[in-house]
Amino acid sequence: MSDEHNTQEPVMGTTRRGFLRQTAVAGASLVAGATAAQANSPDPLIVEQQDWAREFGDGVDAVPYGLPIRFESDVVRRNVEWLTADTTSSINFTPIHALDGTITPQGCAFERHHSGAIELSKADYRLMINGLVDTPLVFTYADLERFPRETRTYFLECAANTGMEWAGAQLNGAQFTHGMIHNMEYTGVMLSTLLKEAGVKPEGKWVLVEGADASSNGRSIPLEKIMDDCMIAFKANGEALRKEHGYPARLIVPGWEGNMWVKWVRRIEVGDQPWETREETSKYTDTLANGVSRKWTWVMDAKSVVTSPSPQAPITHGQGPLVITGLAWSGNGAITRVDVTTDGGKTWKEARLAAPGQKMALTRFYLDINWDGQEMLLQSRCHDETGYVQPTKDQLREVRGLNSIYHNNCIQTWWVKADGSAENVEVS
Amino acid sequence: MSDEHNTQEPVMGTTRRGFLRQTAVAGASLVAGATAAQANSPDPLIVEQQDWAREFGDGVDAVPYGLPIRFESDVVRRNVEWLTADTTSSINFTPIHALDGTITPQGCAFERHHSGAIELSKADYRLMINGLVDTPLVFTYADLERFPRETRTYFLECAANTGMEWAGAQLNGAQFTHGMIHNMEYTGVMLSTLLKEAGVKPEGKWVLVEGADASSNGRSIPLEKIMDDCMIAFKANGEALRKEHGYPARLIVPGWEGNMWVKWVRRIEVGDQPWETREETSKYTDTLANGVSRKWTWVMDAKSVVTSPSPQAPITHGQGPLVITGLAWSGNGAITRVDVTTDGGKTWKEARLAAPGQKMALTRFYLDINWDGQEMLLQSRCHDETGYVQPTKDQLREVRGLNSIYHNNCIQTWWVKADGSAENVEVS
Numbered sequence: 001m002s003d004e005h006n007t008q009e010p011v012m013g014t015t016r017r018g019f020l021r022q023t024a025v026a027g028a029s030l031v032a033g034a035t036a037a038q039a040n041s042p043d044p045l046i047v048e049q050q051d052w053a054r055e056f057g058d059g060v061d062a063v064p065y066g067l068p069i070r071f072e073s074d075v076v077r078r079n080v081e082w083l084t085a086d087t088t089s090s091i092n093f094t095p096i097h098a099l100d101g102t103i104t105p106q107g108c109a110f111e112r113h114h115s116g117a118i119e120l121s122k123a124d125y126r127l128m129i130n131g132l133v134d135t136p137l138v139f140t141y142a143d144l145e146r147f148p149r150e151t152r153t154y155f156l157e158c159a160a161n162t163g164m165e166w167a168g169a170q171l172n173g174a175q176f177t178h179g180m181i182h183n184m185e186y187t188g189v190m191l192s193t194l195l196k197e198a199g200v201k202p203e204g205k206w207v208l209v210e211g212a213d214a215s216s217n218g219r220s221i222p223l224e225k226i227m228d229d230c231m232i233a234f235k236a237n238g239e240a241l242r243k244e245h246g247y248p249a250r251l252i253v254p255g256w257e258g259n260m261w262v263k264w265v266r267r268i269e270v271g272d273q274p275w276e277t278r279e280e281t282s283k284y285t286d287t288l289a290n291g292v293s294r295k296w297t298w299v300m301d302a303k304s305v306v307t308s309p310s311p312q313a314p315i316t317h318g319q320g321p322l323v324i325t326g327l328a329w330s331g332n333g334a335i336t337r338v339d340v341t342t343d344g345g346k347t348w349k350e351a352r353l354a355a356p357g358q359k360m361a362l363t364r365f366y367l368d369i370n371w372d373g374q375e376m377l378l379q380s381r382c383h384d385e386t387g388y389v390q391p392t393k394d395q396l397r398e399v400r401g402l403n404s405i406y407h408n409n410c411i412q413t414w415w416v417k418a419d420g421s422a423e424n425v426e427v428s
Numbered sequence: 429m430s431d432e433h434n435t436q437e438p439v440m441g442t443t444r445r446g447f448l449r450q451t452a453v454a455g456a457s458l459v460a461g462a463t464a465a466q467a468n469s470p471d472p473l474i475v476e477q478q479d480w481a482r483e484f485g486d487g488v489d490a491v492p493y494g495l496p497i498r499f500e501s502d503v504v505r506r507n508v509e510w511l512t513a514d515t516t517s518s519i520n521f522t523p524i525h526a527l528d529g530t531i532t533p534q535g536c537a538f539e540r541h542h543s544g545a546i547e548l549s550k551a552d553y554r555l556m557i558n559g560l561v562d563t564p565l566v567f568t569y570a571d572l573e574r575f576p577r578e579t580r581t582y583f584l585e586c587a588a589n590t591g592m593e594w595a596g597a598q599l600n601g602a603q604f605t606h607g608m609i610h611n612m613e614y615t616g617v618m619l620s621t622l623l624k625e626a627g628v629k630p631e632g633k634w635v636l637v638e639g640a641d642a643s644s645n646g647r648s649i650p651l652e653k654i655m656d657d658c659m660i661a662f663k664a665n666g667e668a669l670r671k672e673h674g675y676p677a678r679l680i681v682p683g684w685e686g687n688m689w690v691k692w693v694r695r696i697e698v699g700d701q702p703w704e705t706r707e708e709t710s711k712y713t714d715t716l717a718n719g720v721s722r723k724w725t726w727v728m729d730a731k732s733v734v735t736s737p738s739p740q741a742p743i744t745h746g747q748g749p750l751v752i753t754g755l756a757w758s759g760n761g762a763i764t765r766v767d768v769t770t771d772g773g774k775t776w777k778e779a780r781l782a783a784p785g786q787k788m789a790l791t792r793f794y795l796d797i798n799w800d801g802q803e804m805l806l807q808s809r810c811h812d813e814t815g816y817v818q819p820t821k822d823q824l825r826e827v828r829g830l831n832s833i834y835h836n837n838c839i840q841t842w843w844v845k846a847d848g849s850a851e852n853v854e855v856s
Contacts, residue, residue, distance in 0.1 A: 053546045056642060115484050316570065
């Protein structure tokens with residue numbers, strides 16, 4: 001496997017051994033004083049090892065529920081103070097620049113609240129289904145647990161993710177440009193199961209979903225989508241939903257914009273037309289160049305981003321072997337391919353997917369290169385199973401103009417400099 | 429989908445509506461006073477909803493890295509005080525009775541340490557490869573990050589998981605009988621990649637792996653397994669390994685007993701024969717009835733357990749629709765089928781797998797039944813892709829005797845009583 005990957009991009013030098021020797025020296029240069037000096041002796045390679053522990057570590061009773069080690073205290077979600085007047089109606093961002101794989105732990109997964117994260121117990125929880133149904137119903141949390149369950153992994157992306165890029169390269173870091181996203185394994189009940197219990201009348205074509213928070217965050221969703229794959233989830237990544245992700249139950253709307261994934265979901269009303277709520281008229285519409293707003297733009301189109309190297313994850317080891325990695329996803333199905341360019345789009349190489357793309361879930365990609373130490377214009381471009389290809393920023397602006405803050409799925413560019421640092425830039 | 433599942437076990441009563449009405453009443457009986465009284469009015473169904481929040485909740489700056497909501501404070505790993513003299517060389521248990529899906533969050537994932545969980549920074553970390561290699565090498569953490577990466581999901585099970593069952597049904601709860609297991613998405617470097625850099629000599633057939641903790645936890649592993657699928661992992665479920673799971677790097681040995689997954693891995697020595705370390709002679713061998721010990725019993729055979737209902741997850745809703753769920757896994761490949769019995773093995777029904785089985789990873793299964801309120805002898809029995817079928821406790825004892833504490837993969841029985849409570853019992 002390693003052989004296969006190394007042939008993607010020939011390693012500079014003549015031997016496989018050369019790959020590592022180069023690496024060892026560069027790596028050692030990160031550590032202090034005497035060690036670095038030793039590391040620079042070319043031959044024989046240093047055999048300087050870490051010490052064995054001389055003392056016992058923590059016992060298994062130290063932390064009944066653990067947190068990350070203190071060295072990782074920088075890997076946290078972050079909000080941007082200037083973005084909103086108040087943090088109770090605001091956003092924070094997943095530290096995607098520091099993560100790998102595809103799962104997002106709940107503890108560092110992006111949050112967006114319209115009126116803050118409320119505390120709602122299972123005992124107090126109710127889910128009502130009413131409107132154009134044969135029998136209006138109210139479910140307790142215990143009721144939900146008695147229906148057939150499904151477990152499925154999906155990404156959630158905020159419609160405004162990457163929204164600042166419409167106006168040009170502004171935020172310096174993948175966490176801030178693309179971190180309004182997470183990917184979790186959900187367990188819950190298909191909403192179709194619950195609606196069949198209530199019995200949807202033939203004239204029912206839409207549903208209104210509401211949360212129990214003060215904002216309600218009411219949204220209209222076509223019945224067809226609801227009956228297809230929407231879930232009422234009560235677990236994420238195996239455990240209960242966290243408070244900030246909608247404990248004890250939230251709506252899952254696979255592939256569609258995150259604001260529709262109503263948290264603390266309390267009511268589902270069936271109707272024959274959309275409700276045109278505040279959240280789907282004053283917000284979450286995309287105003288085009290001619291002033292007309294696109295409405296009902298629910299699906300998150302195929303998109304990708306290089307998470308490392310990136311402005312918050314610079315190259316610290318100098319030239320030589322370099323892992324380029326990132327994430328790709330599509331609200332229309334599975335990712336089938338990701339290309340990476342280091343020259344701003346002149347030439348592309350096909351990246352390796354960590355696993356075959358799964359529908360409406362994050363896909364991790366890797367490209368192993370031998371960096372020559374020169375500056376790069378680094379981009380990724382994904383393809384999904386519908387044949388759709390992620391557009392450039394210019395292509396997107398040509399169709400959508402510059403007025404929107406939503407649904408920006410353009411190719412992102414990081415300018416990686418010779419010193420390994422990176423900046424968010426635009427290329428034309 | 430719901431229809432399909434409901435036909436597995438006909439719902440008592442004549443209509444689909446009957447399913448829910450029964451559920452609603454039973455569910456409501458869990459909540460207090462007035463609500464329960466209302467719920468008992470048979471028709472029309474109550475439309476009692478939770479209140480909307482009248483106040484804002486927490487802002488997005490409340491918790492940069494989140495923990496579970498306070499209502500879930502019971503869902504934690506637990507150690508058993510009497511098991512070992514000291515908690516620094518002991519075990520705690522994943523709360524599998526309270527989880528669903530397949531991913532185990534690091535925060536509540538089972539731990540086993542031989543000399544405590546040590547704190548080791550990335551800067552101090554070194555991985556040495558020596559012995560029968562062309563060039564001994566030492567890698568820094570930064571070096572490891574420059575090799576091609578893989579992302580794969582695997583279970584880790586302690587060899588002693590379910591070990592108390594050899595002597596009969598003893599521990600009352602799936603967390604304690606089967607909770608020495610977790611399942612995470614790992615990102616790291618294939619060990620074959622690193623060993624190829626060092627160049628394994630033709631006479632190299634085994635490796636010794638050691639951790640940086642005081643115990644070292646040295647174990648011999650055949651080179652063939654190491655080159656096949658073993659990894660040096662630095663991420664789990666997307667983020668850095670937690671301290672208690674081997675930060676900054678641990679060994680992954682897919683399908684093999686957990687003690688070989690060396691944490692804080694510091695050295696890999698290539699040799700021509702096994703080392704016969706303390707951890708593979710005095711421990712982790714299986715003494716048979718005749719006093720002879722089985723050695724090199726690395727693979728964790730196919731196994732399953734019902735996680736709910738179970739002693740820590742009793743039925744609280746009375747008769748009617750009931751979700752039976754649990755986990756299955758095999759160190760020899762993918763789970764292909766799980767059967768569930770409610771009558772102690774007289775009759776079996778095939779459970780539904782939440783997703784097709786993946787090699788050496790946990791598989792979630794569900795069986796939706798209509799509980800008649802009578803007592804049950806609940807068991808699950810899994811099959812893996814090799815055709816192996818999980819044995820009964822008697823079958824296993826017949827071959828292995830009673831002397832071992834390791835590799836007990838027998839069928840587990842929960843006696844569910846008419847009041848919904850459950851006990852760990854043996855059936856013959």
